Amino acid sequence: MPDQPTYRGRVLIIAGSDSGGGAGIQADIKAVTMLGGYAATAITAITVQNTLGVHGVYPLPLDLIEAQARAVLDDIGADAIKTGMLGSTEVVERVAAILDSSDAPAVVDPVMVAKGGQSLLDADAVSAVKALMIPRAALLTPNAPEAEALTGLVVADLDGQRRAGEFLLGLGARAVLMKGGHIPGDTVVDVLVTPSGETLLEGPRVDTRNTHGTGCTLASACATGLAKGLPLEAAVAEAWAYVAEAIRRAPGLGSGHGPLDHGWPMRRDR
Template sequence: MTPARILIIAGSDSGGGAGIQADLKTVTLLGGFGMTAITAITAQNTLGVQGVHPIPTDMVLAQINSCISDIGVDAVKIGMIGSAQTARAIAEHLVRVNVPVVLDPVMVSTSGSVLADAETIAAMHELMTWALVTTPNLPELEVLGGEASLTERGETLLIKGGHADGPMLTDRLVGHHGEIARWSDPLIDTPHTHGTGCTLASAIATGLGQGMALPEAIARGRKYVRKALMLAPGFGGGHGPMGAPLGFHADA
C-alpha cells in the first residue's frame, strides 16, 4: 500500500524531542511518508529553549511548493510557525490545497519557554479558519480566546486536558454544535513529556491522510502518545523526550 504523504510545517528541535524531529518519527512509525517545511531553527534541550531563528517566509513557502508540486500531499500538520508574516502566508497559500489540516497552536514549550509573540498568536486565527481541527492545550485555549468564542466562529477543537488537576486526563473534541467526543485515561506519572503536542497532532494528521475519520484518528493518536510516554528513555535533566513505539498497534 502506498503510504500517506504528510506535510509537516513546523520548527526544528535540536534536542530531538519535539518539533520536526518528533513529527517525522511519529509519521514514520504510523506508516506514513513525512515531508517538511521548516519554519524555525531552535537551540533546545530538555531544560528549555536557548535560541530561536525564524526561517524567512519565502523559504518556508518554497519548501511547501517543492513538496506539493512533485510528491503531492494527503494531509498537513502545522506546528510552530515562527512569525506572523509566515502564518498569514501559509494561510493564503494552503487554502487552495484540499486536504485535511491539523493545527497545533504551539505557543509555549513544555518547559514554559515562549515560542510565539502576540502578533503570531493573532495570525493563528487565520489558520484556524480552514484547519480541520486545532489542538490547543488549556493555556493555549485561553490565549486564543476560549472555547465558546472559538466554537462560535465555527472552529473544531481538540481541547487537551493535560494541564487540568486530578488523576485523569480528559481530551474533548468540540465544534459549533457542542461536544463531539471525549476520551479519558489515567495520567501517566512522568516528567518526560517533551513533544506530546507535536506527536499527537502528527499522529492525527497521519490517520487523516490514511483515510480515517477525525475521531478515529484522534483515538489512535492518543494511544500512540500514551505508549510513547511509557517508553520514555529518561534523557536529560528536565522534560525529557518520549520513546519510539516500534511496531505500534492501536489495539495492543
C-alpha cells in the same frame, strides 16, 4: 511502465526544528512514520533546544519556508498538512496562503510556548492565528493555556474545555481537540468537540517529567490518521493511544523534560 499505486498517508509538516529531537519537526517525522504515513517537511525555524529548554530561535526567511512547502506539494503532494511552530504574523500569513493552495485537511497545533516556558509565538501573532489559521483548521489541537489565549476563557476543568472548544468552533475550526494535560487531576481528559457532538478520551495521568513534545506528536499522529483516510474520531483515537503509550515508555533521556518513546510500535512488533 505501470502506473504507481495510489498511496494514502502523505503528511506535509510545517513547523520548527528541535535539535533535541523531542518535539517539533523531529517528533513529527517519528510519529508520522511510526503510524504508517510518509512525512515531508517545511521548516519554519531552527531552535537550539534540549530537555532543559529552548536556548535560541532562528526563524527562516519567508520565501524559503514557502519554497519548501511548494516543492513538496507540487511533486509529492499531501493527504494532510500539519502546522506547528509558526512564530510570527508574517509566517502565519504565508502558511495560510499555502493551506489555501491545497485541498488537504489541515491539523493546526497553535504552538505558543515551549515545555520549559519559552515563548514560540510573538504576542501580536495570536490575532493572526485566530483570524487565519483557526478557520482553515480541519482539526485544531490547543492545550488549556493556548485555548485561554485564543478565547479569553478560563480553561481549568472539563466544562472549561467544552466551552473553549465550542468557542473555537465558532471561530471557524471544523473540529477541536481540547487537550487536558495542563488541568490538574489524576485523570487526563481530552475532548474532541465537533458540530455534531463531543468525544472524551481519558486515562490515568502518568507521573513523569518526560512529556516534551506531546503536543507536536499528538497533532502529527492525528494528521497521519486523516492522511490515511480514517474518519476524524478514529484518527484522533489512534493518535491518542499512540501518544499515551509513548509517554508510558519514555526513555528518560536528559535532565529536564525528556522526550517520548516515539518508536515504541517498532519494538513492540519485534
